[in-house]
Amino acid sequence: xxxxxxxxxxxxxxxxxxxxxxxxxxRGQNAAMLLPLILGLMxxxxxxxxxxxxxxxxxxxxxxGLANSELTIFVPSTPGLTPTLTDPAVTRAMDxxxxxxxxxxxxxxxxxxxxxxxxxxxxxxxxxQVPLPTIISVQRAxxxxxxxxxxxxxxxxxAPGAMVDDNQALRQQLQAARVTxxxxxxxxxxxxxxVVSITSALVIGQSVDLQTDVIHVLYISGAPDRIIxxxxxxxxxxxxxxxxxxxCLVGWLLQALYWPRIFREPSVILPLQVPVMIxxxxxxxxVAVISARGNVLRKLKRTF
Amino acid sequence: MDxxxxxxxxxxxxxxxxxLNLPAGSxxxxxGPSGAGKTTLLKLMFLGLKPSAGRLQIFGRNAYDLSRDQKxxxxxxxxxxxxxxxxxxxxxxxxNVALPLRVTGKDVKSERDYVQxxxxxxxxxxxxxxxxxxxxxxxxxxxxxxxxVINRPALLLxxxxxxxxxxxxxxxxxxxxxxxxxxxxxxxxxxxxxxLLQRFEYPAIRLDGGRLAxxxxxxx
Ligand SMILES: Nc1ncnc2c1ncn2[C@@H]1O[C@H](COP(=O)(O)OP(=O)(O)O)[C@@H](O)[C@H]1O
Ligand SMILES: [Mg+2]
Numbered sequence: 001x002x003x004x005x006x007x008x009x010x011x012x013x014x015x016x017x018x019x020x021x022x023x024x025x026x027r028g029q030n031a032a033m034l035l036p037l038i039l040g041l042m043x044x045x046x047x048x049x050x051x052x053x054x055x056x057x058x059x060x061x062x063x064x065g066l067a068n069s070e071l072t073i074f075v076p077s078t079p080g081l082t083p084t085l086t087d088p089a090v091t092r093a094m095d096x097x098x099x100x101x102x103x104x105x106x107x108x109x110x111x112x113x114x115x116x117x118x119x120x121x122x123x124x125x126x127x128x129q130v131p132l133p134t135i136i137s138v139q140r141a142x143x144x145x146x147x148x149x150x151x152x153x154x155x156x157x158x159a160p161g162a163m164v165d166d167n168q169a170l171r172q173q174l175q176a177a178r179v180t181x182x183x184x185x186x187x188x189x190x191x192x193x194x195v196v197s198i199t200s201a202l203v204i205g206q207s208v209d210l211q212t213d214v215i216h217v218l219y220i221s222g223a224p225d226r227i228i229x230x231x232x233x234x235x236x237x238x239x240x241x242x243x244x245x246x247x248c249l250v251g252w253l254l255q256a257l258y259w260p261r262i263f264r265e266p267s268v269i270l271p272l273q274v275p276v277m278i279x280x281x282x283x284x285x286x287v288a289v290i291s292a293r294g295n296v297l298r299k300l301k302r303t304f
Numbered sequence: 305m306d307x308x309x310x311x312x313x314x315x316x317x318x319x320x321x322x323x324l325n326l327p328a329g330s331x332x333x334x335x336g337p338s339g340a341g342k343t344t345l346l347k348l349m350f351l352g353l354k355p356s357a358g359r360l361q362i363f364g365r366n367a368y369d370l371s372r373d374q375k376x377x378x379x380x381x382x383x384x385x386x387x388x389x390x391x392x393x394x395x396x397x398x399x400n401v402a403l404p405l406r407v408t409g410k411d412v413k414s415e416r417d418y419v420q421x422x423x424x425x426x427x428x429x430x431x432x433x434x435x436x437x438x439x440x441x442x443x444x445x446x447x448x449x450x451x452x453v454i455n456r457p458a459l460l461l462x463x464x465x466x467x468x469x470x471x472x473x474x475x476x477x478x479x480x481x482x483x484x485x486x487x488x489x490x491x492x493x494x495x496x497x498x499x500l501l502q503r504f505e506y507p508a509i510r511l512d513g514g515r516l517a518x519x520x521x522x523x524x
Contacts, residue, residue, distance in 0.1 A: 023407070025394045217390050220350060222380025222455065223407035224373050301372070304352060 023218060024211055024231040032207045032235070036243035038199050043247025043284050044254065046192040050280045051255035053185025054272055060178045067167035067174065071146070072117075073097070073136040076161040089159035090134045096158040097138060102146040104139030189280070196284055197291040200240070204232050204292035208299045219304045229296055236292035240285040248281050318344050319355070324509060326492065328458070331485045333501055334494040336511035342494040345511065346461045349492065350384050351375050363458065380408045383452030383489075387464035389444040391436040391451075398423070398432040401450045408455065419454065426450045426480065442473040449480060459490045466497060478504060 026032045075093050090108070097106050109117065114135045140146055148166050155162040208215065218228055252273070256262050262269040318341045326332055334342050347353040348360060351367055360367040362378055370378065383404075391400045402412050402419045412419070423429050426446035428439075436444055445465060452460060462481065466474030478493070478500065485491045495501070501508055 021395045021399055023392075023403075213390065214392055216352075217392060217403070218407055219352070219376070220379060220382075220384045220390075221404035221407050221451070222376055222382075224376035226373075227407050 022231065023227070024207075024214060024235070026207060026235050029207055029210055031203045032239075035200070035203045035236070035239040036246075038203070039196060039240055039243030039284070039288055040247035040250070042192050042196045042199070043244040043281065044250035045247075046189050046196075046280050046284060047248045047251025047277055048254045049185055049188040049192070050276050051252065051273055052258065053181055053189075054276050055255070055259050056181040056185075057178060058269075058272055060174050060181065064171055064174045064178075067171045069140050070167065071103075071138040071140055071148070071151075072165040072167075073138060073155065074163040074165070075134040075136065075159045077131045077133055087134065089162075090136075092158035093136065093155055093162055096151075096154050097136065100146065100151055100154070102141050104141050106139070107137045109135040109137060193284070193287050197287050200236060200288040201291040201295035204236050205295040205299055207235070208232065208296055208303075212303060215300070216304065225297065225300055228300060229293060232296045233289060233293050236289050237285070240288040244281050244284045244288070248277055252277065319348070319511075320513075321358070322511075323358075326459075326490060328490050329485070329488055331482070331491045331506045332493070333504070333506055333508035334492060334511065335496060335501060335508050338496055340496075340511040340513075342496070342511055343463055346384070346463050346492065346494055349459070349461055350379060350382055380404065380455055381458045383455065383457035383460040385445070385448050385452045385460070385462040385465045387467040389436070389441075389448040389468075391444055391447055393436055396433050396435060397428060397439070397447050400436065400447060401454055403451060404455045422450045422454060442469040445469050445473070445477060446480075449477065453484060453489070457489060460484060460492070462491070462493045464495055465493065466495060466500060471499070474500070475503070 073093065075087070075090050078087050078089050094106065094108075097103060111132065114132050117135055118132060148164060152164050155164060215228055255273075259269070262273070322345070334345055336342055344353065348355060349362070351362070351370075354368065363381065365374075365378070367375075367378070391397075392403070395403070398419060399406075401423060402415070405412050405415050405419070420429070420432065423432055426449055428443060428446055428450065431439060431443065431447075436447070439447065445468065449462075449465070452462075460481065465477050465481075469477070474497075481491050481493060493500075
């Protein structure tokens, strides 16, 4: 090679830095530049839906817990006696309750509370004519669990006609509501994931089309798929991390407006929210990157 | 290359039953009128195109049995020069030339002297930091040649390398190829320029109507 004249003019090679330009440039590609924004919007929706669902499930769980922890016993009034502790049926029922394992606080509701409860159950038209029963509210310890059926027979013996309400209908209702909320939430989040997957694949796919010339040169230069893929995957990953990260913050703020309890009890609510957010965010980033990668690979295999 | 046929959707039979063998270390022209299929033939050679029929062996291996990564490896042993240079606009000339090192996983830093030496060899020693847009057509073509040979290819394919530069520069480019050929590189130059063919005594494959119409000066 003709190195003699080369040597004389040689510039210090050390000044040349190893290439720092990326192989691909995404600047100026409108859709590609919008990708973080689109992913951000989608992420804020997904995180918001996920946190809404978390809130609803948490509240339902609290109600179920309450319903689980409480038994209500209705003791019919003995005709002629005011419904108080002087009623022997009530006394016998109290005895029976106190001798039952697994029960906590036992409380006889006063007249006003009783009236409210009965009115809520039957409507206020009836209450004028019906003698008010005595209502005993019983706290149920978590463990050992109370045998409700056995308690029923015992109470019936002690105070004939006594009814035990263990909130079964309410609990079933709450449990059904829980399934509904979960399904609804997952459905919405799934929809967002589908949009993220399609958007990411399309945007990155368009970017591949715009850079066919560069890709061609890279292949001619001996680049394996991996090198070219990594350019697009890297871009998708960066877009997703920025977009989804910011979107998550927006989604969380939005949810905080709906559930100000987060500010009152952050130590209760945050441990619920953080894992949900981490899960949603990582899944979103994964879906965005994997969809982009799949589409790029498909296109690369077709074009070269 | 054995009985290779290429059918483009709109132009079936661009290459028809072409068989040829390029011995290692040879220098060959591919010629023929515009549209004869010269570019297509080179595309076949750099595995940028799958033929409709026929077999192609490259470096002793059956090209269409190779995995995508193996094809990439084969391409890393090829150098290709295009008529329209195909330099990457956003990269400096240095980075354009070093690109094949970079994408085949070589340490570009340790090859810095070699890249620079090659730039001097093609007469672009002072343009390392320039962007392609700052260069003339002839300079771009020389940068493209430097890029094509940076990986010390076993086979150099040049598609109308003289098409976009004036005659004097064109001659110099062919002289560069001759130097490489003397160092052991197999060279294939596609051109429709009769003056080039007359000037150089190398064998020429003439493509016409998809067939090897004439085999001048006997290609083995
Ligand atoms: N990708 C393609 N799809 C369809 N037709 C093509 C394609 N590439 C080239 N052709 C056609 O094939 C013919 C041969 O092209 P080419 O190999 O470029 O010839 P040359 O390089 O000899 O001028 C031309 O008529 C061209 O229009
Ligand atoms: Mg051509």
